[in-house]
Amino acid sequence: MLREKSKRIRAGISSFLASSSGHHAELANVAATVEWLGVLKQRCEDVDSCLDDDGLAEECERELASIDEELARFANEFASAPAFFRPQRMDEVPAPSGADATGDAWRNQGIVWRVGSFDLDHPREWLKEERADTILHIIGRLKIYEGYTWSQLDRLSEQNHRWEDWSKWEESSRDRLRYLCLDDQEHWYQLDISKLGRLFGFRIGNVFNVVWWDRDHEVYKTKRKLASQR
Secondary structure, three states: OHHHHHHHHHHHHHHHHHHHOOOOOOOOOHHHHHHHHHHHHHHHHHHHOOOOOHHHHHHHHHHHHHHHHHHHHHHHHHOOOHHHHOOOOOOOOOOOOOOOOOOOHHHHOEOEEEOOOOOOOOOOOOOOOOOHHHHHHHHHHHHHHOOOEHHHHHHHOOOOEEEOOHHHOOHHHHHHHHHOOOOOOOOEEEEEOOOOOEEEEEEEOOEEEEEEEEOOOOOOOOHHHHHHOO
16 A cells, blocks of 8 residues: 555656656746655655565655655645746747748648647546547548648648637637647647547647647537537
């Protein structure tokens, strides 16, 4: 039981460390906080090394309770501050000298994928609820799209298009975007995957950064979708 508790706490610490490393130093104590998380992690590892000693069980339990309490306090105080976890903004990479001076070289480049921004913890749990055959279908569509350039995508389906204004999305989607600190990204797109399913993400150069698998057309609800829910 103590070993499982220690494992859970260490996973939480590692998650916070992964989230904060390489991000903007918008809070003065970011570096110190990361160092403090490292100390908590080391305390957990020290407890782990003593768990096989029955004589130290009570002491280990007290130490884990103390670490757990400190981590919970950190989560309440800092995890609610988006600036702490806001990733450094990714921008277009300037074209090299002699390249397309208009900055539109990406239009004639093949689409590629990045999943570092994939919202796996979305409250709707679109991806977690999917069956294996649906996951395979999504992957199959992505493999097909890889054979085309960005300028060809909208010809494959009228549902493949850029979103100039994400303020038209559902309020919960807009709030989630702000929660993820991705509201400063500009080049948002949706890709047609299935009858209702869309893949949402933002473009940097010729890279599509996947954010959401919208299985039920919930990010943006059409008038027909809204009427069917009344």
